[in-house]
Structures are given as structure tokens and as C-alpha cells.
Amino acid sequence: MWYGDCNSFYFERYNDRPRSSPRKNWWRNFVLYMGVLPGMKEQKWIHEGLITESLPNGMFRVRLDNENMILGYVSGKIRRSFIRILPGDRVKIEVSRYDSTKGRIIYRIRNKDSNN
Numbered sequence: 001m002w003y004g005d006c007n008s009f010y011f012e013r014y015n016d017r018p019r020s021s022p023r024k025n026w027w028r029n030f031v032l033y034m035g036v037l038p039g040m041k042e043q044k045w046i047h048e049g050l051i052t053e054s055l056p057n058g059m060f061r062v063r064l065d066n067e068n069m070i071l072g073y074v075s076g077k078i079r080r081s082f083i084r085i086l087p088g089d090r091v092k093i094e095v096s097r098y099d100s101t102k103g104r105i106i107y108r109i110r111n112k113d114s115n116n
Helices: 006-010 026-034 076-080
Strands: 044-055 059-064 069-074 090-096 102-109
Touching (some): 044 069, 059 090, 076 102
Parallel strands (some): 069 102
Antiparallel strands (some): 044 059
């Protein structure tokens, strides 16, 4: 049937028209391909440990409570807040499940005997 517009010439009924272009659903296709949903993050293990050695560029050698030694780096939040971390401090460290030799220092635990 011809009603005057170009699309009705090719598609006589509403259900015959193409649903959507492949460019329109690129994000859904990408998510299905990658196997993750937006906003999902990988699971991290959180440990407590003791700073044993200070290294350059905000890196530290940390001995965890389970006696493992890992390399810890300072998170951006701690860096932005100018929180000082020194050898002997207790910290909370976030360790990836994929690489358990490195971790992000996310919190400095205050000593009970100091004021700061």
C-alpha cells in the first residue's frame, strides 16, 4: 500500500518494519560480549597489615596478618587527604583476587596511644 511516505512503500504494516539498527544497541551487545554489567566491580579481599618498609612513589612493603608480604600503594583518597603513612603503621589493604602480590592501601588504622 502506498500512503505517501517512503517507509510505507517498503513496509505495509507496522510489524514488518525493522526493529532497531545494530548501532542503537551497541552498549547491550558490548555488555553481553564482555560478560559484565555496568557498575559491577571485581571482588576484592580486605586485609589488615603492618607497614614494614617505605618505598618511593607512595609504595610500601606490607606484612599482612596472615604473614604474607605484599606491595601496597596509596589510594587516591588517602593521597588527596594528605594522610601520612609511616613504617610501623597498621593499615587496611584491598587485594585483588587476580594478583595477590599487590594491594591498595585504603585506610590507616589509628594507634591507640597517639593523638592523631
